[in-house]
Amino acid sequence: MSVMASRTVIKLQRTRNLASILNSQVRSSTAFHTSSKTCTQDEDKPRKKLINHSRLRGIDILRTPKLNKGQAFTLEERQLMGIQGLLPSCVINQDQQMTRVMANFHNRKSDVDRYVYLMALKDRNERLFYRCLTEHTEEMMPIVYTPTVGQACQEYGVLYRKPRGLFISIHDKGHIYDMMCNWHEEDVKAIVVTDGERILGLGDLGVYGMGIPVGKLALYTALGGITPDQTLPIVLDVGTNNETLQKDPLYIGHNHPRVTGQAYDDFIDEFMEAVVARYGQNTLIQFEDFANHNAFRFLEKYRNKYCVFNDDIQGTAAVAAAGVFASLKCTGKKLGENVFCFQGAGEASIGIASLLVLAMEQEGMSSEEAISKIWMVDSRGLLVKDRPAGGLTEHKLLFAKDQAPIDTLADVVKASKPSILIGAAAVPGAFTESIIKDMAMFNEKPVIFALSNPTSMSECTAEQAYKFTDGRCVFASGSPFLPVTLNGKTFHPGQGNNAYIFPGIALGAIVCGIRHISEDVFLKAAQTLGKLVTEEHLAEGRLYPPLSDIQDVSLKIATGIAEMVYKSGNASTYPEPENKEEFIRNHLYDADYESFVPETWTWPDNVN
Numbered sequence: 001m002s003v004m005a006s007r008t009v010i011k012l013q014r015t016r017n018l019a020s021i022l023n024s025q026v027r028s029s030t031a032f033h034t035s036s037k038t039c040t041q042d043e044d045k046p047r048k049k050l051i052n053h054s055r056l057r058g059i060d061i062l063r064t065p066k067l068n069k070g071q072a073f074t075l076e077e078r079q080l081m082g083i084q085g086l087l088p089s090c091v092i093n094q095d096q097q098m099t100r101v102m103a104n105f106h107n108r109k110s111d112v113d114r115y116v117y118l119m120a121l122k123d124r125n126e127r128l129f130y131r132c133l134t135e136h137t138e139e140m141m142p143i144v145y146t147p148t149v150g151q152a153c154q155e156y157g158v159l160y161r162k163p164r165g166l167f168i169s170i171h172d173k174g175h176i177y178d179m180m181c182n183w184h185e186e187d188v189k190a191i192v193v194t195d196g197e198r199i200l201g202l203g204d205l206g207v208y209g210m211g212i213p214v215g216k217l218a219l220y221t222a223l224g225g226i227t228p229d230q231t232l233p234i235v236l237d238v239g240t241n242n243e244t245l246q247k248d249p250l251y252i253g254h255n256h257p258r259v260t261g262q263a264y265d266d267f268i269d270e271f272m273e274a275v276v277a278r279y280g281q282n283t284l285i286q287f288e289d290f291a292n293h294n295a296f297r298f299l300e301k302y303r304n305k306y307c308v309f310n311d312d313i314q315g316t317a318a319v320a321a322a323g324v325f326a327s328l329k330c331t332g333k334k335l336g337e338n339v340f341c342f343q344g345a346g347e348a349s350i351g352i353a354s355l356l357v358l359a360m361e362q363e364g365m366s367s368e369e370a371i372s373k374i375w376m377v378d379s380r381g382l383l384v385k386d387r388p389a390g391g392l393t394e395h396k397l398l399f400a401k402d403q404a405p406i407d408t409l410a411d412v413v414k415a416s417k418p419s420i421l422i423g424a425a426a427v428p429g430a431f432t433e434s435i436i437k438d439m440a441m442f443n444e445k446p447v448i449f450a451l452s453n454p455t456s457m458s459e460c461t462a463e464q465a466y467k468f469t470d471g472r473c474v475f476a477s478g479s480p481f482l483p484v485t486l487n488g489k490t491f492h493p494g495q496g497n498n499a500y501i502f503p504g505i506a507l508g509a510i511v512c513g514i515r516h517i518s519e520d521v522f523l524k525a526a527q528t529l530g531k532l533v534t535e536e537h538l539a540e541g542r543l544y545p546p547l548s549d550i551q552d553v554s555l556k557i558a559t560g561i562a563e564m565v566y567k568s569g570n571a572s573t574y575p576e577p578e579n580k581e582e583f584i585r586n587h588l589y590d591a592d593y594e595s596f597v598p599e600t601w602t603w604p605d606n607v608n
């Protein structure tokens, strides 16, 4: 701080009843001008509108992450809010704070350390966290989200510092609404909820799965521009069947086996009703990482009653379909000219296959013919109609072939000669060298998507896919892989992760007040994303726009959805905005700091 500025502070501190002078100015002034008395205030940035929601003062301001600006509080603010002396005297701006964050981020030894550091930042200074995540998405997203969040969930008990979001347990039955009322924000518009039974491809992590709703909602804000106050992560604790966690002394949930059956269903029903009672009928509820057997059921049960979607079924479907649409530009094929082979017949595979069928139908193909293009393999081999003992669930039956069983993926690939191979069953290494080589034999440009998360669950690595196809394949994975250089050419693997989809869907749903999210919303999102892939991206081997463009992708997806839902009458925000993109843009969260000082405020006359 300059000598002059520190003298000013001393004078200010002597000023009689300063707070009341300031407050009377806040109340009475109409002629505004700004005054800069600190060492490094942002002269060039216009002062943003006054935060008008805070009655907090003093240390409470610094302890409230959405208000705290740390060292970036100006001298005026420090005086006005009663925090002078609670911070080091030098004022720095948000850019300088970012430099410090990045230095710390890079200095950490491991990705999990980086995760802990970033979450602590989020708990301390929310705007700084989001500014960093927005401006350094490529570097930070793999930490806050897949793949590192997977490891963080596995180690949640040790890493636990403070709670984030709501923890609702099966033993709270009958009181869920009251618990929802304990949440301090009044204007929640979107919830991501998990019961932790199938966290990524890592299985049942129980309440340790809370990292996933927290990570997803961080992307709602960083990628979708949704205000953090409007988001709420929730974990539903119904126990865990993970025996290691049951014995883990640091486990943070109930360590009894999962409650199932009617008691479980009633619990979820009560939860849904409580959300609507607390936050309104249009509250968006994203189901995340539920096990297959519940994911499909709940989607069917609730989709026409609430504003819900299942990210693992529908979000993953849309991102994979977008990748397929983009791949057509490389292979020169029409969608219906492809044969698709799926490793896995769970949420992701069934979701993707269903959306592709819808897209083929839209191109004029019959439903039977579209379905005939799809071959699906689960842990017991090809889905066939007369599979003995146990049969098939309704969803699988739709894609079952009327033919003799085939036991292995390798043999199904040989029999079906797919042009597009998609893995989503969390079987690492399922795409063996010989399967990939077969794909290269059958196709000039084989399309290979290894979608399982996190990276450790991937069906093959990017390097294997490029190497075993002599660099001819079109590749995407669910978790990020670094670029691969082969024979002097560098390939940028696409990240076919639902992060390209759910923030844009959520943004569109929230801003338009969508009542129910129909399947064609996801097709629209997939088509919008597919169209954003340019020749330049494809030339680099990218099937998706780079992560650095992902905020714009979300805006475009939300705009496409807005156009659709106003036509279909499924929007409830009226009057209908004429320019939808601009309307949505005006709702976007801005992580730059706001000023706590009214524009009218001036230094008192007796201070000089």
Ligand SMILES: O=C([O-])CC(=O)C(=O)O
Pocket (backbone or CB within 6 Å): 146, 199, 200, 201, 289, 311, 312, 452, 453, 478, 497, 498
């Ligand atoms: O979280 C991710 O990276 C994608 C996803 O939904 C899953 O794998 O369950």
Ligand SMILES: [Mg+2]
Pocket (backbone or CB within 6 Å): 200, 288, 289, 311, 312
């Ligand atoms: Mg998921």
